[in-house]
Amino acid sequence: MPLDFATIAEASDQHAKPTYYQYQYGTAGFRTLGDRLDSVLFRVGILAALRSMKQNSHAIGVMITASHNPEKDNGVKLVDPRGEMLEASWEAHATTLANARSSNELLNVIQHIIETVKIDTSRPALVIYGRDTRPSGESLVAAFRDGLRAVGAEGRDAGITTTPILHYLVRATNSKDFGEPTELGYFTKMTDAFKQLVAGRPKIAPLLVDCANGVGTQAAETLKEYLGDTLPLILENTSTTTPGALNRACGADYVKTTQQLPPSLEGKVAPGQRGCSLDGDADRLMYFYVSEKRQFRMLDGDKIATLVAAFIVDLVKLSGLQSKIRVGIVQTAYANGASTKYLTQRLPVKCVPTGVKHLHHAAESFDIGVYFEANGHGTVLFSRNTLETLERHEPNTPAQQTALNHIINLTKLINQTVGDALSDMLLVEVVLAHKSYSGVEWDSLYTDLPNRLVKVVVNDRNNFVTTDAERRLVNPAGLQQRIDELVLKYDGGRAFVRPSGTEDVVRVYAEANARIGADELAYRVAGMVYDEAGGDSTKRPKEFI
Numbered sequence: 001m002p003l004d005f006a007t008i009a010e011a012s013d014q015h016a017k018p019t020y021y022q023y024q025y026g027t028a029g030f031r032t033l034g035d036r037l038d039s040v041l042f043r044v045g046i047l048a049a050l051r052s053m054k055q056n057s058h059a060i061g062v063m064i065t066a067s068h069n070p071e072k073d074n075g076v077k078l079v080d081p082r083g084e085m086l087e088a089s090w091e092a093h094a095t096t097l098a099n100a101r102s103s104n105e106l107l108n109v110i111q112h113i114i115e116t117v118k119i120d121t122s123r124p125a126l127v128i129y130g131r132d133t134r135p136s137g138e139s140l141v142a143a144f145r146d147g148l149r150a151v152g153a154e155g156r157d158a159g160i161t162t163t164p165i166l167h168y169l170v171r172a173t174n175s176k177d178f179g180e181p182t183e184l185g186y187f188t189k190m191t192d193a194f195k196q197l198v199a200g201r202p203k204i205a206p207l208l209v210d211c212a213n214g215v216g217t218q219a220a221e222t223l224k225e226y227l228g229d230t231l232p233l234i235l236e237n238t239s240t241t242t243p244g245a246l247n248r249a250c251g252a253d254y255v256k257t258t259q260q261l262p263p264s265l266e267g268k269v270a271p272g273q274r275g276c277s278l279d280g281d282a283d284r285l286m287y288f289y290v291s292e293k294r295q296f297r298m299l300d301g302d303k304i305a306t307l308v309a310a311f312i313v314d315l316v317k318l319s320g321l322q323s324k325i326r327v328g329i330v331q332t333a334y335a336n337g338a339s340t341k342y343l344t345q346r347l348p349v350k351c352v353p354t355g356v357k358h359l360h361h362a363a364e365s366f367d368i369g370v371y372f373e374a375n376g377h378g379t380v381l382f383s384r385n386t387l388e389t390l391e392r393h394e395p396n397t398p399a400q401q402t403a404l405n406h407i408i409n410l411t412k413l414i415n416q417t418v419g420d421a422l423s424d425m426l427l428v429e430v431v432l433a434h435k436s437y438s439g440v441e442w443d444s445l446y447t448d449l450p451n452r453l454v455k456v457v458v459n460d461r462n463n464f465v466t467t468d469a470e471r472r473l474v475n476p477a478g479l480q481q482r483i484d485e486l487v488l489k490y491d492g493g494r495a496f497v498r499p500s501g502t503e504d505v506v507r508v509y510a511e512a513n514a515r516i517g518a519d520e521l522a523y524r525v526a527g528m529v530y531d532e533a534g535g536d537s538t539k540r541p542k543e544f545i
């Protein structure tokens with residue numbers, strides 16, 4: 001049935017766009033204060049339906065979350081039929097749709113999208129949606145459902161769930177051989193593979209999991225039941241109903257940005273014990289341990305990528321497939337220089353702009369592509385060819401057969417649709433179990449260069465334009481040259497400046513061989529950026545040099 005524009009207009013009047021806000025579909029979808037998003041959610045309902053019609057009525061996903069942001073924020077992002085992020089060309093449609101000022105303008109935008117993209121609106125549409133634990137989620141879901149209803153699309157409610165589970169459900173609904181399209185299917189696929197991968201290994205010591213007081217709590221509780229004794233989990237920060245607790249002084253983003261143990265875990269991690277933190281929608285993962293000297297040691301996305309890639313390379317060799325399968329790594333400029341150096345000596349490494357969609361895309365060019373952002377968001381992709389190679393391979397020895405079985409189980413353990421904290425956590429545990437590593441041995445693969453990330457508030461971050469995978473500035477003119485000159489003064493120094501895609505700030509990253517150098521370099525560059533952008537000298541942050 002073609003769209004009924006009168007019905008859409010009537011429903012849209014119930015979800016009017018506030019006059020003053022401009023929305024943008026960016027790296028993390030739409031994200032802002034939860035109480036500004038009603039009209040956006042209504043319209044995303046319409047957009048997701050159009051996307052499904054365009055994609056031959058395959059299921060599209062919609063996840064309502066603001067991930068690691070404070071609890072009062074919320075957001076929404078679309079998931080494409082193969083469980084991947086929304087195709088880039090549709091991000092502009094999403095933005096235009098969200099900013100239509102009136103119901104009338106909205107109808108025009110919808111009409112325009114239908115014509116330019118050539119959508120057959122008589123096709124049925126199917127949308128699978130879920131949300132995290134944020135209090136604003138419930139009313140946003142209601143607005144979203146109104147959008148679906150206005151265009152006659154079918155909605156399937158995945159309830160309160162994690163981002164990676166939603167991605168899994170979308171993919172499994174569309175590709176029948178991927179797995180059962182239910183939460184049960186997700187947990188069974190992952191834990192069956194895990195159990196096979198650790199069978200016969202010594203008992204694994206309990207792992208502490210910081211659930212960020214978010215939606216990862218319930219997923220981790222279910223996982224804990226499925227795993228039983230194979231991997232005992234100790235769940236912490238599980239207060240999903242305490243107002244304001246979500247992501248507050250806990251979770252993966254807190255650990256990465258402060259480089260500290262969440263205060264709530266103080267005294268709970270014994271020396272030598274390992275733990276990990278999820279973020280607010282359970283797609284990021286940070287590991288850590290406390291050393292014998294009671295020092296907190298962080299094992300971030302770069303350390304995870306290194307550990308996992310080395311393991312996979314070994315298995316590929318052991319299975320006799322090294323001439324057929326090429327393993328590569330994808331990082332961003334935020335990867336610690338020590339990790340890049342370590343990895344480039346062993347594997348092909350690519351550097352791409354920030355944002356998982358860039359990493360995911362680049363990883364697809366390898367037979368097995370390992371990608372992680374330093375902040376712990378990442379996964380491993382096995383190309384279609386690789387999957388066929390694995391299936392066809394006839395091992396010559398029992399050792400080759402075992403290695404092959406391990407790789408095949410890894411393809412099931414790893415959530416290849418998107419970074420998944422729980423799947424990544426099991427992956428890390430498999431490698432540690434196989435290598436008999438504790439956090440200490442893992443950590444010693446290379447030593448992180450001290451680094452500092454600083455935010456600079458500027459009038460217009462769009463004045464900062466980058467090139468070379470965001471490692472160099474082309475605008476403001478002359479600034480990059482001054483940064484280059486400064487960097488030379490620091491032993492092992494590296495620094496870069498880029499506008500954030502998710503916050504109204506410019507980010508400065510610096511690293512150097514010495515802690516004091518990394519900090520000084522970061523604050524000097526931050527000062528340069530602030531002054532260059534014409535920042536008010538009376539409000540200049542005092543740490544900027």
Ligand SMILES: CC(=O)N[C@H]1[C@@H](OP(=O)(O)O)O[C@H](CO)[C@@H](O)[C@@H]1O
Nearest residue numbers: 027028355356373375500501502503
């Ligand atoms: C330095 C940093 O961690 N940046 C994050 C952050 O992007 P920005 O564009 O830097 O705001 O949010 C993105 C979405 O979650 C994530 O992909 C990225 O890694």
Ligand SMILES: [Mg+2]
Nearest residue numbers: 067279281283
């Ligand atoms: Mg997240």
